[in-house]
Amino acid sequence: MRHISFAIGIGLLLAPGAAAQAPMTSLDSARHVLNRLSYGALPGEVEAVAREGVLKWINQQLGFTEIGDPALKEIESGLDILHTTPVQLQAMQQRQQAQVQRAQAIVDSTARMQALDLLRQNQQDGRQDLRFLFGELASVTVVRAVQSDRQLPEILADFWTNHFNVFIGKNQDRPFFPEYLEATLRAHALGRFDELLIATAKSPAMLLYLDNAQSVAANSDLRLLAMEQMQADRNRPGVVLIPRSRRPAFNLPQRRAVDSAQMARLRQNAPRGLNENYARELMELPTLGVDGGYTQQDVINVARILTGWGVDRRDGSFAFRAAAHDQGAKVVLGEKFPANHGEDEGMRLLRLLASSPATMHHVSAQLCARFVADAAPDGCIDDAVRAWKRSKGDIREVVRAIVLSPDFWAPRNVQSKVKTPLEFVVSAVRALGGTPDPTPRTAQRIAQLGEPLFQKQTPNGYGESEEDWVNSGALLARMNFAVQLASGRLPGVVIDLEGVVPLTPDHAVLVDQVNRSILSGAMTSHTREVILKQLAEVADPGAARALAVGLALGGPEFQRQ
């Protein structure tokens, strides 16, 4: 019994809220801001931001275009995935699939194995390989998070990546994903919400991921659709690419006799009616929220409005296919959508959803959960919604309102959120002044901790709360990562331990330096004692430093931000 009360006493004493009862110092504010609006402080950054002023840093980040990021530009220019078009990726994918199919069709089992092995080998060292290219995409995401000076835009890019989640593992959408990430999500990360929403709705990646590209009006002309499909197949991209602007306005169907068997096959496989998938998820996840007041009939009508929204397979761009569009009248959320409209009614629908009070509230709550507390505080949501209304959905203004809201600074919300695996790994690398190489090895470690980037299969994206990420196995994996990183044994990352924690034979000095540089002063006295006790038997200063840093990064304080 004595043990129990003792344990609770310690727990209260060390609770983050209790420690932060005293007014925040400028260092505390800088640490909190860097924890939440960046991927964690670089060595010396807390002091620098405190000196320069926290608000100044926030304003800089919100006006991010002035931050140059030259080092990152250099890295990005060397990555093929950022300079390959969806059409090219799709052609590569088809070529590789065909190669694999041919190899698999070899009857003799030895020859088949040899052929498959050869393919695997070629794929491993060829820069023309898809897996290689998509590895680059994961690695550039980590490199940006670690190295970019535009930290807040990076955080928001991650937020929108999950908010408008697309699963890269689906074959159809994979070639379109890099473009989706770059030109849709990242380009609009601090723009206007309605434009972001429309950009995602028109992106081939989303249209293919949630099947809208295949959803057609129930009464659409099967033969016309089959013809269109055949035409698209003939002109499968990969050979000659004509920019959309220089193409003739109409590609008349070639007057070639249509093989009747082929036609029958196409008819058999052609879409024949509605697919509700995107319509439902669109209202439930990125906009209104599941309690946003829509009905099953609304889902059907949204799907009808969006029929015809698809992908032009020739150049991989958005295409509105009038033949597949449902021309009838519809009602959504009580709003009338009269008959005989085309693509324009979809735009009207998206603007309606983007400006709905339910959407403002739902998205604001998610942003507050990201920046303030797992259970989004009502005050924060109110502040964000007010800014949303005032600025007509300017994401920059909404984020500014959240950061300036009293809830953001409330002591109970400081050092209280658990880091996601991406945040944990990136913040650890940043704390040690580390740089990841352009291989996907660091991204693979993040995957092992439970967050394989762009691979959340379901449209809700990765979660943001403590319950999503804290469990027995995941915590052990974090400890293992920390020990490996601190001892310089993490393949793919170069750290600057000496620059962060200089060698010293004095263990007390060492641990104080670790606390200052890596935990920004958040180390509890208990942690200090335990680390010192562990160091007692370690004579070699290098080994002592690696152990102290590993325990600090793998310990409980560093799991929160």
Place this chain on the structure above:
Amino acid sequence: MTINRRAFMKAGGLALLSLGADPLFLDRAAYALRSAGGRAAGRTLVILFQRGAVDGLSMIVPAGDPFYWQERQRIVLPKEQLLPLDGMFALHPRLAPLKPLWDQRSLAIVHAVGSPSTTRSHFDAQDFMESGTPDVKSTPDGWANRYCRHAEEHANTPFRAVAFGPQLPRTLAGSAPALAIDDLRTFGVKAARAEGEAKLTRAFEELYEGSATGLIASSSAESFEAIRMLKTANPSANPPANGAQYPTGKLGQSMQQIAQLIRAGLGVEIAFVDVGGWDTHVNQGSDQGQLATRLDELGKTLGAFNTDLGDRMRDVVVLTMSEFGRTVQENGTGGTDHGHGTAMMIMGGDVHGGKVHGQWPGLAPQQRYEGRDLAVTTDFRSVFSDALQGALGPADIAQIFPGFTGPTKLGIFG
């Protein structure tokens, strides 16, 4: 509730520090050893969640219902390939490994089962099925966690509730301890040199005991206790028995490791595993294709699990579930959209197998839910209650499924 448990775990840790040994741990190691050789030390319920809403009408085909044959063209199953179960229902051909279990009466099915909630959202429906409280979102914990909390006379081992995967599922979330293990073979603290491992483990354990807060504190305490027990029992050393062959892939691996934990006698009462890929909006396929591939893996895994555990299956029950079913009518893209009722399977233990339980509502348009989906005639909580008690013995259902007033026995057991 959480503070009490955390305080208890901490007290255990402090006792260990002061005495140099953990009496509780010694007791548990002895428990593990005692049970490893002989007959079961306990009984286990394995929960298998098919995330994404499986098309129950393709998994357990109502072949005797004329409307099944009318509403589906591209995804209808070839009649001659179906594996008939009774006059009405048949198994999907790719579930063939389950047919012998049906014939031996160790596999039961409940059809037209689902939630009273009308939601067609995956996330809400999964949430309700895992919390066990349809339409109540504020429920803080999962139904299986509430079972663990309310049946505390059972052995207290960190392995009592184990989920396989990188995350702890909602079903097991709550104040009773539950482990999340992604892969049994790599569970633990790893040092550069193996001889440093025990010391490093101890160091982290002390750090977390004193400095962790909230969920991090309780989860880490469970981890370190589990590491100690795994070291003694070493379940990963046991290959599958009786020539069982699990399919490669995460589901097979997880079920194999669940069998290893059960055979090591670590006191697993609830094991949880999930598998995705059931959200077949496009090109669902028939006897071949997307859904067939998923069912193939499921059938082979369950078959291997049954073979692997052999006689031990008397003490093990497997329950499959999915958040809802899919539309009766095929959609415009060779798939099915979100529906309502679906089917669940129960195998092992004293199950009253070889029978499709529940009432079949029929697939005629007027018999459907909202004219489009298989109606729900059995509340999932009835199935869960029956399976839970059939697997683990009497339980306080009012605590596990608060507010549920429906039948808690369906005759699947006893």
